[in-house]
Amino acid sequence: VPWQVLCEKKGAILKIISIYENGILKLKDLEFLLSQRTKIVSISHISNVLGIINPVKDIIKKAHKYGALVLIDGAQVPSNLDLDVQDLNVDFYVFSAHKMYGPTGIGILYGKKKILEKLYPYQFGGEMVKEVSFNQTTYSEIPFKFEAGTPNIEGIIVWGFAIDFIKEIGISNIQSYKKKLLMYAVKCLRSINGIQLYGTPYDISEKSGIISFNLNELHCFDVGSVLDRLGIAVRTGHLCAQPLMNFFKVSGMIRISFSVYNTFKEIDCLFESILKAKKILLR
Known part of the structure; x- marks a missing residue:
């Protein structure tokens, strides 16, 4: 849904990779979908319906070959797989606390520093501003630039305990x-x-x-x-x-x-x- 909305705003084209009857991605089609005009590739690391683990590292490598950024939805991953975003070389990676024994209403967006520094804030308020005048406003450094207002403090604390729980078991x-x-x-x-x-x-x-x-x-x-x-x-x-x-x-x-x-x-x-x-x- 967010990608459809973005395409409507920007006049972009949304392309979808197909799957086989067993739910496995038709990776051979990926090369035909990618081009030098491809801006971003987004895919789930693990299907929330089928439980299939997609070969995201290979997909990231192919997307980068065409200069595209890659965003991975990793909602199912932190409580199932060992995750190393540097090894994946992914540009953005997102997941929620509630899928790893944590609270609702809080999640993580990982992004490469050089990319995050270029991004414009999506929300405005306290703590994300550096200096404010009647003429202009300058923004704080990352990650504070993207954390306007009062954060979900109790959610952060509880999530920390959930992470400790996973680490303790292994x-x-x-x-x-x-x-x-x-x-x-x-x-x-x-x-x-x-x-x-x-x-x-x-x-x-x-x-x-x-x-x-x-x-x-x-x-x-x-x-x-x-x-x-x-x-x-x-x-x-x-x-x-x-x-x-x-x-x-x-x-x-x-x-x-x-x-x-x-x-x-x-x-x-x-x-x-x-x-x-x-x-x-x-x-």
Whole structure:
């Protein structure tokens, strides 16, 4: 949506890379989409619907070859993968606190210093100004130039504790444990007649702890409602990805998201609850 709005303002053209039936990017098409006129490339590091980990380092390298800047949406990454923005050589990287056990209403925009220094402030107020007169205003150095007004102080403090929580466990340990949960869950779900798993459920080498599915011809909201009554929390609907739903020709999906505190016993409970939901809704 933001890119559509920007294109309307600037008269720019928005180009979209296509995907295969399993949700994998058609990277061979990228070279045809890029040109010397390409200004910016934006892509998710991990799909919030399919859990697929995109090869962003290769994409960044190709985009830079044409002089384009790259912005990566890394919302799903900090609690799933070891992240090194310098190694990626990415221009901008964004993610939210609430996807890494932190509070809502706060996030991070990483940007290369030389680029941030050139950017104009998007918001104005206290702390982002250096000197003010009736004739002109000069702005503070980065990052203060982009932090107008009173910040979310309590959110910052709480987020710090969430980061400590992740560091204490270790991101590699979290990643390994989630892979085991994912493998076990896929094995259980595959045994259910009428279930449709989306993306690459059988290849978890490049996948985070996310599974999206539908059950028979049942509406995802109905399945989700029954699971909720049985004490299972899942996300249902278009998952903020309506174009992807259109691609798969569905109105929505049911998404399971595993975390470090989930257990194999809970997956057993999920499995039994899906069977109960199926029995209730198909009778």
